[in-house]
Amino acid sequence: MDKEQLKKELINHIITYLNLSDYTPEEITADMPLFGDAGLELDSIDSLELIVMMEREYGVKLTNPTEGRKILIDVNSMADFIIANKK
């Protein structure tokens, strides 16, 4: 899958799964931090939601929560992980 296309898709999924109704897809950039004070300000429950999203939408499983912290940095890192692990 084209990485740019995947990133666009991911941003839309993030908005839907996390119900980020105050964001338009254009407002979320691929290098925007998902967690922490800058960026989307997501929290630990959101990270679990994102793991479910990746499994349901792309069939990639992420079972180790500590591994999750390295993958759920921004949309770029999520896309890299999906491309590397998608069967």
Added chain:
Amino acid sequence: MDIYVTGLGCISPLGFNVEENHLQLKTERDGLVKSKYLESKYKSEKFFGEVKMDTSSLLQKVNIPNKKGLTRTDALAFIAFDEAIHHAGLLKKDINDSSTAFISASTVGGMCLTDELYRDSNLHGKNSEYAQSYNCAAHTLRITKEYQLKGFTNTINTACSSSANAIMIGMKLIRTGRAKRAIVGGVDSLAKYTVNGFNALQILTDKKCTPFDVAREGLNLGEAAAYIVLEAEDVCIGKTKYAKILGAGNTNDAYHASAMSETADGVTACILEAIADSKISKEAINYINAHGTGTQNNDQVELTGFHNVFANIPPFSSTKSYTGHTLGAAGSLEAVYSILSIVNNEMYPSLRVTNAIPDCHKMLVMQYTNDIEINTVLSNSYGFGGNCTSLIFSDI
């Protein structure tokens, strides 16, 4: 005016009554098993603190004529309630007196029937006989009706601290003279609903839980019901008394919906409030029955709370290593265990700990102990939503 514990009742993974529970505690035998009765695909993947009997056999132990609509939760509640009132020697006139309160707690209620609830709520066919049984208060109301209770009744749901709060409310009703006697506690049964909820939060371990071990991986879910009878001094003259309830603390951590603050704000304030409410010194506490679920977050935060409060932390342990986390029943089940500690001068260990968290300062109880005097026990319960409750019991 002192408030005494005059009766105990419980059913748990450790047994069908208080005596059986006590024996298992003393002999360091946990009740954690691969589930036999839970309808969930996780039943054989995870360990559960399951009550070792199927629901229809449990219902046979319930001594009422009409059992229609009774769930597993109801059955557990009836069994423990009945034991507690008999243990306290309450007469029918005591039970029916308007000064006798009944305060219960549950988080699952009749949702142990997850599939039936799914069908009923989505209009699949006619309502099942359980349509009025799902609510958290269903068991309280059923007991109230069958035993013809006429005083204050209540059901509390503050997640995993629910039944500790039921005990606290009962104590306050007696303290303020609004009741003379209170039957207090809670119940929860294993449910596909909660198993999947906790699993989605990734805090269930596949092994038996190891509270306060460095390598702890999460909690086991359990089921239980436990009730204690509290009586004002002037209505239990001459009766056998097992302990006193001294006081309670209730706070909120106000940090996160499903995790506790690293600084242990809620935990610390709660213990301090319980100590102040009990009008004792910190040093008087000689054993803590910890909340100790076995998750990374809970155990570390709870221990931080101990250090915030105590210069020298007293011996502590988590009996959830025996029973798993019985959710809404945990506070009252552990109150029963705390009272057993006092009555028998015993401490029940955190089982299976090989490498205790370093700052436990060797105070984590790792084996059964009966050679020190236990006068005053602190019992902690914490729940999602930041709810914290601590209870303090003492000898009579």
Added chain:
Amino acid sequence: MYVIKTSNISPQNTHNGQFMQQTISYTGNKYSAIEPDYTAMIRPAQLRRMGKCIRMGTGSALPILQDEDKLDGIILGSSEGGLEDCIKFLIQIVDYNEGTLTPTNFVQSTPNALAGNLAIMSKNKSYNTTHVHRGLAFENALLDALLLFDEQKAETLLVGNVDEISEYNFNIETKADQYKKEEISSDELLNSQTSGTVCGEGSSMFLLSSKPTNAVAQIVDVSHICYPQKEEIIAFTNTFLSKNGLIPADIDSVIVGRNGDCKTDFWYDLVCDEMFKTQNLYSFKNLVGEYPTASAFATYFACNLVAGKKAPKASIIHECTVPKTILIYNHFKGEQHGLILVKQSQL
């Protein structure tokens, strides 16, 4: 204890304070709450996770929480909590066959999620409880507050309720014949001769204080009983009054939970015919529908009445004097009966 401030979201225009001047009529058996625009008070990052129950409760509590930095506790009553979230999670369990599920619905579905949420939003680390005793959940929340004030453990408390109409709860109760099958106007509801009632929802919040300064009303006492015999309810009501040093003649107004269900409205007749024949008599469920914690709305209504506001026409069954001492009598399905005594605050 004293009511300093009230806030309310209901099927009437209570969120903007218009309710006492003008009421809204409904047809059918669902009276849905009129929700304000929450975006003005709740950050989008928080709002995005809230189901209706938490949203309504938060929206109702915030006007009080925002001005109050020294609250000694948050005490709520809710029969069901976020039932909509609960069933959403249940559907996930079935649809994905217990696979990987998203936890938000689960976390939001516990009835104590609202009180926890309010604690986080207001950084309030004090006392926090949630009572779920179905038709007496709000009465028990009030009782909890009384206990804290009695023991002088609190000076100000936020006490309130929330219950939502969820599709699923509505389905179960409809099949259990709790709601009317025919379409009936709310103006006719209380004269209905058929069984069943209409479904409502809402959240009432009260800032309570141990001191009368700036109070709009006083909540003197609360009591309840389950599964009484017919003759018991009179004795129970008398005991409640005499415990508070009153006789029936001291009560000038009664608010009853009459809901148009011919199976259970007789309880109100029983008590009023025997004890309160000449008093003012008001209803409220023709305005907001039936739900387990509806007595919280009645308490809000009573506070407005003793504060000197005129009762809306649709609520008056019988009125002859200015309300100063009000007894709220409400039951849920004829099983759980509660009494709340509200008085004009002494200035």
